Amino acid sequence: GVQHRITSELKDSPNFKAIAAAGSHKGASNPEAALVRSLVGTWAGSSGDSNALSVAMQLAVRDTFGMKDGDLELAALTSLKDHGEEGSYLNAAKALGLPTTSGTATLKAGLKEFVAAQYRSTQAYFKEKGITEVSVVRGMRVGQGSDKAREVNLKLQPASSFSADLGIARRFAGGRTLFASKVPVSQVLGTYRTGFGCSNEHEVVVLAHSELRAFAIGTSTSTAGGTGMAGLTAAVRARKSSTKTTTYPGSL
Secondary structure (H helix, E strand, O other): OHHHHHHHHOOOOHHHHHHHHHOOOOOOOOHHHHHHHHHHHHHHHOOOOOOHHHHHHHHHHHHHOOOOHHHOOOOOOHHHHHHHHHHHHHHHHHHOOOOOOOOOHHHHHHHHHHHHHHHHHHHHHHHHHOOOEEEEEEEEOOOOOOOOOEEEEOOOOOEEEEEOOHHHHHHHHOOOEEEEEEEEHHHEEEEOOOOOOOHHHOEEEEEOOOOEEEEEEEOOHHHOOOOOHHHHHHHHHHOOOOEOOOOOOOOO
């Protein structure tokens, strides 16, 4: 399963093992597996907002893949705004039951090891299945439901949730806007089969990229036929991956 795959990838990760041994999971029969389960579960509850641990994982994604803040949308990471990076890491350490007297260096390094392990697990899964690209949709409460289809640059958090199910994305859009894109699997951090992601949402977690393009369309327009969702879906499937280049090799 998901937990086993990621835990196996973490066998040579000293910082992650140190976190598992020192925090609230140290009493588990397999502390590393228990910590993996907890981190994946934390993402299912929140991918950021005021959740310090989720925000710390977002920062770990940023740093693991060398993303630049100017290419990212960080406004929704309210813990980061309220407490700063170090404060968010300190609060994340407390959430994991870790001592904070010695700083947060081990936590930062351990979360990066977790991110890299999840990414390797995801890439191995896609390779096993012979999948090189995925078409995904994200619903956001921005714009208007009547907006016509258009191609846009999509600025995201370091890791952002999309769905492989249009109906799920439409629900998250709340009558506003859908963003559909086709990305190379090298830009996927996790799925509900490999790491971050809820199975009932058919979730696919996409890494931010400065050249990510998407087709945007209002939800009411997308049900009108013609150039609505059917045309949008066809356009996404017909084009090459929406990211021109990728800086995320599977060798992490």
